[in-house]
Amino acid sequence: MLPGYDLLGVKSLNEGLVVIVRSIIGFFSLLIFTRIIGKEQISQLTFFDYVLGITIGSIAATASTDLSSRAWPHWVSLLTWAALGYIMEVITLKWRSAAKYFEGQPAIIIYNGKILEKTLKNERYRISDILSLLRNQGIFDINQVNFAIIESNGRLSVMKKPEYQPLTPKDMNIQVQDNGLNTILIYDGILIENNLNELKKDRKWLMEQLNKQGVYDISEVFLAYVAPSGSFYIDKYSDHVDCPDEFV
Amino acid sequence: MKKFLNAALPVFILIIFVVVMQSGSFLKRPIGDEEDISRSIFALMEEVQNENWDGAQKRAEKLNETWAKIVKRIQFSSERDEIHSFYAALARLNGAIMAEDKSAALMELNEAYNHYNRLAQ
Numbered sequence: 001m002l003p004g005y006d007l008l009g010v011k012s013l014n015e016g017l018v019v020i021v022r023s024i025i026g027f028f029s030l031l032i033f034t035r036i037i038g039k040e041q042i043s044q045l046t047f048f049d050y051v052l053g054i055t056i057g058s059i060a061a062t063a064s065t066d067l068s069s070r071a072w073p074h075w076v077s078l079l080t081w082a083a084l085g086y087i088m089e090v091i092t093l094k095w096r097s098a099a100k101y102f103e104g105q106p107a108i109i110i111y112n113g114k115i116l117e118k119t120l121k122n123e124r125y126r127i128s129d130i131l132s133l134l135r136n137q138g139i140f141d142i143n144q145v146n147f148a149i150i151e152s153n154g155r156l157s158v159m160k161k162p163e164y165q166p167l168t169p170k171d172m173n174i175q176v177q178d179n180g181l182n183t184i185l186i187y188d189g190i191l192i193e194n195n196l197n198e199l200k201k202d203r204k205w206l207m208e209q210l211n212k213q214g215v216y217d218i219s220e221v222f223l224a225y226v227a228p229s230g231s232f233y234i235d236k237y238s239d240h241v242d243c244p245d246e247f248v
Numbered sequence: 249m250k251k252f253l254n255a256a257l258p259v260f261i262l263i264i265f266v267v268v269m270q271s272g273s274f275l276k277r278p279i280g281d282e283e284d285i286s287r288s289i290f291a292l293m294e295e296v297q298n299e300n301w302d303g304a305q306k307r308a309e310k311l312n313e314t315w316a317k318i319v320k321r322i323q324f325s326s327e328r329d330e331i332h333s334f335y336a337a338l339a340r341l342n343g344a345i346m347a348e349d350k351s352a353a354l355m356e357l358n359e360a361y362n363h364y365n366r367l368a369q
Contacts (some may be wrong), residue, residue, distance in 0.1 A: 013323050013331055021324050025265045032258040067328035070368070072269040 015067060022071045026060040029075060033082035038089055046103045046153050056081050103152045110148035113161070123150050134158065180228035186221045189237070199226060210234065272325030272368020276318055283314050289361045296345075296353045304345050304353070312338055326368045334363040 033056070045053070056078060063074030092099035107119050109130060120127065130148070133156035139145060144164040149157045169176045183195050185206060196206060206218075209232050215221060223235045278284035288311045295304040315338060319331055337360035344352035 013319055013328065015328070018323050018328075021268065025268065028261055029265060032262060035258075070269070070272075070325060070327050072325070075265070075269055 018067060019065060022067075023064040025071060025075065026064040026078075029078055030056065030060045033078065037082060037085045048102070052081070052085050056085070106149045106151050106157075108147060109150050109156075110142060110145045110158075113143045113145055115142065119150075125150065130156070178228070182225040182227050182233075184223070184225045186218055186224035186234075188223075189219045189221060191218050269325050270368075272322040275321040275325070276364070276367055282310075283317060285311070285314055285318060285364050286361070288314055289357055289364070292341075293354065293357050296350055296357065299348070299350060301345060301348050308338075308342055308345055312342075322368055330363055330367050334360055334367070337363060 059074055059078045059081065063071050063078065066074070088102060092102055107123050109116055109119050109123065109125070115127065115130070120130070131142075134140070134142070134145070134148065137156070137158050139158060139160070144160050145158055146161045147157075147159040151157055183199055184192060185196055185199075186192070191203075191206070196203070206224075210216070210218070210221065210224070213234050215234065215236060220236055220238070221234060222237050223233075225233050227233065276285070278287075288307065292304060292307045292311060295301075295307055315334065323331065337356050341353055341356035341360065344356055
């Protein structure tokens with residue numbers, strides 16, 4: 001072998017290890033930055049937020065895998081984009097006019113069953129898009145629409161004319177029970193003591209309920225909760241339910 | 249305390265990331281006398297200038313060994329291409345020393361020195 005040849009080549013540079021380290025940096029940086037930027041849901045994102053998310057993700061991916069450049073400039077770019085996103089968020093929260101300018105504002109597209117063509121054109125929507133969005137909400141006749149509004153996130157909010165609104169118990173003067181939340185007592189085989197205390201019940205009461213359904217150990221239970229009506233629901237790990245294999 | 253930890257932990261993690269990514273510029277510096285790449289290159293240049301090829305051969309082997317140690321430390325904060333270019337310069341230097349080609353060896357040493365300086369910058 002040539003002198004020193006075994007020390008040459010690329011063996012000493014462990015590309016896999018470098019990618020792992022850089023991926024860890026990218027992953028946790030992305031996690032921290034996105035937590036700082038905000039908690040908006042995907043459905044609330046504007047088109048710009050969406051593009052911003054893709055760009056930041058793309059920079060993080062490049063930082064992880066592009067070994068032809070150092071991780072540092074990519075990370076600085078990631079930090080800059082995240083900081084700009086955060087600044088934009090603060091500005092749009094503080095100044096309503098800035099929010100209108102940057103994020104756009106809702107636009108009425110159908111009023112009293114009539115399509116507002118000028119707004120439709122300004123918002124760059126086709127009527128077929130609007131009809132499709134209406135159908136998604138179960139509306140097949142524009143005559144039923146009192147207001148249809150294109151929100152800044154591109155979704156369509158619709159208010160039907162009063163005669164097409166669904167009947168509610170209030171319309172019929174029917175008294176209905178208040179629907180509260182279920183109180184989960186056992187989750188994945190583990191007793192949630194706080195919820196049991198909130199119900200002012202004790203472990204003895206819980207075991208009695210379980211015994212009634214043939215359960216003698218909490219670890220046998222996958223899920224157990226008390227509904228607002230007071231009914232007790234239990235699901236065991238071993239339910240042995242005969243479920244049909246095929247559905248038509 | 250919990251609120252402080254919630255804020256301090258991400259900051260601490262980000263600082264660690266910055267240190268890792270910027271560590272190349274100080275990790276490429278010699279920890280002991282034997283790990284000084286710059287000094288090894290200058291010493292090798294002197295051997296080549298004097299056409300002492302046996303001495304140059306030994307110093308080149310030593311330089312290869314030193315580089316193999318250093319590259320493990322700086323690989324997380326350096327460009328792969330710059331590292332590969334340094335490897336290539338060392339390989340050509342070995343060839344030049346074997347051929348006892350003074351001008352080629354000096355060219356490769358200068359190139360290697362240039363790549364070394366640009367590493368993790």
